[in-house]
Amino acid sequence: AAAPSDPDCVFCRIVAGEIPAERVHEDDQVIAFRDQAPKAPVHVLVVPREHHRDVLELVEHPELLAHVTSVGGTIAADLGDGDFRLIFNTGAHAGQTVFHVHAHVLAGGSLAEGEM
Numbered sequence: 001a002a003a004p005s006d007p008d009c010v011f012c013r014i015v016a017g018e019i020p021a022e023r024v025h026e027d028d029q030v031i032a033f034r035d036q037a038p039k040a041p042v043h044v045l046v047v048p049r050e051h052h053r054d055v056l057e058l059v060e061h062p063e064l065l066a067h068v069t070s071v072g073g074t075i076a077a078d079l080g081d082g083d084f085r086l087i088f089n090t091g092a093h094a095g096q097t098v099f100h101v102h103a104h105v106l107a108g109g110s111l112a113e114g115e116m
Ligand code: 5GP
Pocket: 010, 019, 021, 022, 033, 034, 035, 036, 037, 045, 088, 089, 095, 096, 097, 098, 099
C-alpha cells in the first residue's frame, strides 16, 4: 500500500500548497495544474492528492483512476475544444521523472503532429 503523502515528493508538496502551481481544478480526490514546461497549448497535470507511484498502482483504485480520466475530459472541454491526449509516463525509460502518478492532459490545438 502506498503512503498517503511523502514529504520528499514534489507533487505531494504541490498538493499541500508548499510549492505554488497554477491550479485549474481541485476537488476532494485530485488537483490539476499547468505543467511548468508545456508541450501543447493546454498542458495540465491531473494529480491524485494521495501519493501513488504510477498508473499501475492506480489500477488498485479504479474509481480514482476513472476520476482522473473524467477530470482530464472536463479540463479539455473547459480550456480547449474538448479533444485531448491523456498520457501516463510509467517508469524512467518511458520518461517518468516525478514518481507521484499524474496524467498529462494535452489539448487546445491540433495534436496529430505533436511530439508527445
Ligand atoms: P513526467 O515526465 O514524470 O511524466 O512528467 C513530469 C512533469 O511535471 C513534467 O512535464 C514537468 O515539466 C512537470 N513538473 C515537474 N515539476 C513541476 C513543478 O514543480 N511544477 C509544475 N507546474 N510542473 C512540474
